[in-house]
Amino acid sequence: MQFDQVLQYALSGLSTGAIYALIGIGFSIIYNATGIINFAQGEFVMLGGMLTLFFLELLKVPIWGAIPCAIAVSTVAGLLFERLAIRPLRQPTPINLVIITIGGSILIRGLAMLLWGKDTHALPPFSGDEPIAIGGATILPQHLWILGITIVIIAINKFYFYHTISGKAMRACAYNRRAAGLVGIDVRRMVLFSFIISSAMGAVAGIIVAPLTMVAYDMGVMLGLKGFCAAIIGGMSSGIATVVGGLLLGVLESLGAGLISSGYKDAIAFIILLLLLFLRPQGLFGKPESERV
Amino acid sequence: MKKIQIVCSFIMLSLVCSTISFAADTIKIGALFSVTGPASFLGGPERNTAQMVVDEINKAGGVKGRKLELIVYDTAGDATKAVQLATKLIKNDKVVAIVGPSTSGESMAVIPVAEKEHIPLVSCAASIKITEPVKKWVFKTAQNDALAVAKIYEHLQKIKQTNVAILTVSDGFGSSGREQLKAQAEKHGIKILSDDTYGPKDTDMTAQLTKIRGSQAQAVIVWGTNPGPAIIAKNARQLGIKTPLYMSHGVSSKKFIELAGDASEGLRLPSGRALVADMLPKSDPQKKSLLSFLKDYQNHFKAEADTFGGHAWDAVMLVKNAIEKGGDSPAAIRDQLEKTRNFSGISGIFNFSESDHAGLTKDAFVMIEIKNKDWMIVK
Known part of the structure; x- marks a missing residue:
């Protein structure tokens, strides 16, 4: 076992993990504002990637124009999803909402397949594809973009949730919807906001990974599940814990594939998920919740 | 009112009669392709190609002066549907041979039908299990893994x-x-x-x-x-x-x-050689078939042909050659298919025999290398 091999596993794992983290945070933002797990989160990742390709290839928009357009359209899709599928629900029990998000994800995937076909497409990397060597291991410039953009987005999130009025209002909804409503916070608007933010974040994740993973109408399924896994490890917090969860998952997967067996790569991720749900349902870093009666 | 009815029924009658007389002159070949569904990337080009080959044969005067008629059904990649449609082709449409299905799973499901009804089946799927062990009525055109x-x-x-x-x-x-x-x-x-x-x-x-x-x-x-x-x-x-x-x-x-x-x-x-057809030496026996397949496909569909369509090209041409040699009864077609030697198709050179209904050797493949975003033959 050489050192540079392990370093390569770790680096590959970190860059995949950053993507899981970004998708995972999307899950936890909606969970915290609404109490539902939005299983359509992976589809917004796919929309980000597919729309960028659509603007780039079919409408011939340059890449720096195509990306904002793709984020904007995905965000509108998230907004419509909340308005048309989540809000009209008469009895918003968690199980109903979860099933609706699963239905929504199948619908979005189906529409994407009809619109853009079943083919896989490649997107050009943002800044070349000459590998960068780091002590015997190599990464691509795109990996740096992924790590960088993830850090920036998490910083913005942190600022928004702790230093702006609407961010604080959203956190208030997360703690206690009824009380938040009583002090004059428009809870429904906050729910809408949470969908807008997380669909935009999902789209960004899809765009920055697309040059590495390629885009297809069904790319969101597995990425969504892995992101969900990251959010669970992080205890559904919309902060650092989920990021650590995502990175941990990425590194373990990569080490598992390299050192144990590549056939068990996905199994490793899901065994971790199951163990956590059994042993520490509050997440790796969270304290057990106690309910006051 | 009554007049119209009489006219109508007369037209209907004449239509029915004309189709009957037309049908008697044509040789019906059935085709099962998964034109839609998960294997549509196989079935789509295969359907196009099969139709194209039959049209070209008819344009050139048909087989011994008789036209071929291709009856295509879409199996949507579903084995159950493939079996139903195969039965329909045999019982209702009275085809003399079937080309397809596109996938190995469907082919395995259709084999018992073809065997029982004694209708030759030329599958376009790849699995080695289709022709191993050899089944009397089943052949295939796609190369094995x-x-x-x-x-x-x-x-x-x-x-x-x-x-x-x-x-x-x-x-x-x-x-x-x-x-x-x-x-x-x-x-x-x-x-x-x-x-x-x-x-x-x-x-x-x-x-x-x-x-x-x-x-x-x-x-x-x-x-x-x-x-x-x-x-x-x-x-x-x-x-x-x-x-x-x-x-x-x-x-x-x-x-x-x-x-x-x-x-x-x-x-x-x-x-398969289809990717590098224009680079093949003139002496290559497949070159002529390949170039005509690629050109016809380009003319008909304004798209580049691929190796999948080639499986259907081979299947239809094999059946056509068999009819030419032995007549249009299913048993004669089967016997002639088995006697096929040195048929230069798209997927390779076919040599069927009693013990080999796949007919290809590893020479059906060439090693190619990607150079300057194009294919090159490795010497």
């Missing part, structure tokens, strides 16, 4: 890179390839140093490749269909792996070069 593996191993043996690492996708295509790679290794003096897999939806294979880089492998054989192998090619380039990469015939389309981009440069794979 086993032949592709043999072609790669033969090449590696020639250039003395006998220590290999294999990386296969964990789906049907990959596991069948993995089985063959392992089974044939010893025979060709190949040693498999590492045996890894990846998931069909995986987005990063650097971990597996890093492991392979640490081994002493002289060549890496990747077995999968898009997009996995394209990601692997990119990952290998990122890791600076100098070990030559070999792909399966599963990526033998321009789409792969488009997906892998610069990382596809220098990769080698076994493929």
